[in-house]
Amino acid sequence: MRAIRSLSQGARTSLRQVLWGLVLVLALPTILVAAAGLYSGYRAEQQATDLRMQETARALSLLLDREIEKSVLALQVLAHSSSLARGDFEEFYDRAKTSGLEEPSWIALFEPSGRVIFNTRVPYGVKLPNSNRMDALQRVQETRKPYVSDLYVGSLTGQRLITIDAPVIIDERVAYILSLAITPDVFQGIIRDQRIADGWNAAVLDRSRRLVARSRSPERFVGQLASPNVQEALASAQEGLLQSVTLDGIPVRTYFSQSPTYGWSFVISIPETELAKSAQRSLFWLTVLGAVILGGILLAVLLSRAISKPVDQLVAAAQTLGRGGEVSDRASTRVLEFDTIKRALVEAAAGIRHHEREREEVLAHMAESEARLRLALNAGHLGSWEYTPATGALTTTPTCRAHFGRGADEPVTYADLIAQIHPDDRALQKESVALALAGRTDLQAEYRVIWPDGSEHWIRVSGRMRSGPDGHPSMVGVSQDITERRLAEDRQALLLHELNHRVKNTLATVQSIASLTRRSGDNTDPAAWNAFMDRLHGMAKTHDLLTATQWQGALLEDVLKNELEPYQDGIRQRIRLRGPRINLQPGAVLALGLAVHELATNAVKYGSLSAAEGKVHVMWAVTSGSGQPALLVEWVESGGPPVNKPERQGFGSKLIQRGLAQQLGGEIKLDFAPAGVRCVITFPISTMASDQSGAAETQQRYAS
Known part of the structure; x- marks a missing residue:
């Protein structure tokens, strides 16, 4: 009792004063923090x-x-x-x-x-x-x-x-x-x-x-x-x-x-x-x-009075207990409820903090997993999608929509995507989806889609069945644009086919040249081997010309320059070329290149190019006439030594006529006039010219 009395005498602050002081201590920082927060919010x-x-x-x-x-x-x-x-x-x-x-x-x-x-x-x-x-x-x-x-x-x-x-x-x-x-x-x-x-x-x-x-x-x-x-x-x-x-x-x-x-x-x-x-x-x-805080101060005054009553009752009960008196159940129950509420709140706060930590850990794991998934999809240029057949609902990512030529925020339905599939591939796509839904197996399909701009693209779609939260089965998967891969495969097949075709043609030409050269060497020509190598060199130059255009053909003027440029003079008057723009297919380039090579070789050895004053004029034109349009190429030599008509057909003439007849379906006319050799080569332009735009514009007939 003496100890309790001394504690009572030492206490100089009442509960009301503590509550009022607490309100003031909380109110002032609250006002300052609120003002700073509002200003920060404004900024x-x-x-x-x-x-x-x-x-x-x-x-x-x-x-x-x-x-x-x-x-x-x-x-x-x-x-x-x-x-x-x-x-x-x-x-x-x-x-x-x-x-x-x-x-x-x-x-x-x-x-x-x-x-x-x-x-x-x-x-x-x-x-x-x-x-x-x-x-x-x-x-x-x-x-x-x-x-x-x-x-x-x-x-x-x-x-x-x-x-x-x-x-x-x-x-x-x-x-x-x-x-x-x-x-x-x-x-x-x-x-x-x-x-x-x-x-x-x-x-x-x-x-x-x-x-x-x-x-x-x-x-x-x-x-x-x-x-x-x-x-x-x-x-x-x-x-x-x-x-x-x-x-x-x-x-x-x-x-x-x-x-x-x-x-x-x-x-x-x-x-x-x-x-x-x-x-x-x-x-x-x-x-x-500020008004609310002022009201809170006034309310705190009222609450302090309301709280002080149970505390006074508790003090009275404690004093009664100290004196050995009987403590009422009401007073004792009020104290017990305070203690129970306090313990319940403490326990609830501890439980909430525990659950909050668990929730944050789960959310962090989910965010990390989603980030890894997005990174993997972006790295592989994959778009994700989910389709629910029961409702027809389709969810797509921007990358998936981009595979179909759609905007990132453009709404798209399953019917819209089906409508974009190439008509020849829709049955395959429909069958693949039906089999996956019926057997609950994975979906694997490749098909073409037509973008809104009309361009055609290849799409690969992979999917897997799952049960949604509402119990309806749905299919989730990824899409990938494989246009480049398919185009690369097509290009590779085309290049292999073209390479096989070109090699066969080239080997056939070399075989023909070798056979004719061998016959010439066995008979009277001691320089047959050098002639054979010169012809192979001429073929190589023609191949280089075609390689420069990726075997898409070559201009007739470029074919002529390729063979005749080494014999041209400084003022470019010795060899003259004149004619419209004609683009030849690869087969015509090879055959005509051989023919011009033989004519140039003969002119250097025996014709106009063997003399300093000698000249060669090459002119060409497109003739229509009564039949099929044809390309006419005329070779005229002048200024060289007198020409004598050979007693027998030479190797060069045989090679030219055989090459033109077999590869071009054309013909050659050689005139060994004393003033100079004149050669006229004719072959159908409708089968040999890959680009006749220049010929169509000119349509000029040749007049010698």
């Missing part, structure tokens, strides 16, 4: 707004590029129209009229000189004055690339326009210039589709910093230059933000981004008054917090 919100708006401006500037690029691609597609190549302008006018370009817009076709052929804004055949945009047309003609103009006022319509000019290249020259005129309404629609907030302002600027479209009062400001500080900012940086004042005098925070391709800019401005609302909200909530 974070402002930074998040800046980042979000900057990303929005960047995305919209890229959208500008895509919109312009769509129009440029549409013009380039129209520029490759067959009707335009044929000169059928009326048919091309109808196609351009129904091309489906953005409205309002129209298409015009110009000659490089500026003459207007037609304009889809007026009926076909209406005569129009020449273009006054000669600098733009000249630029397209020189660069041979599309050109996008800045905003200007049309001289004929009086409208504000943006023009896209694209060259029409026919036979390696700019034959026409195709122009698309777009009004600012197209870009006004882009801004309108973004649903810009009422108080904000968005604008599209061209390269000269002139307003092409504007969300607020476009009829008043379109065509004007942007404010000077915005112009300075665009000149110094590709994107960013600044404090500025709009053309209608509103202080704003401006975010801008220039498109990387065409140099146009997208600008978004938020009024400063709207940004200040965030600070006002923070101040408001800080005031509310």
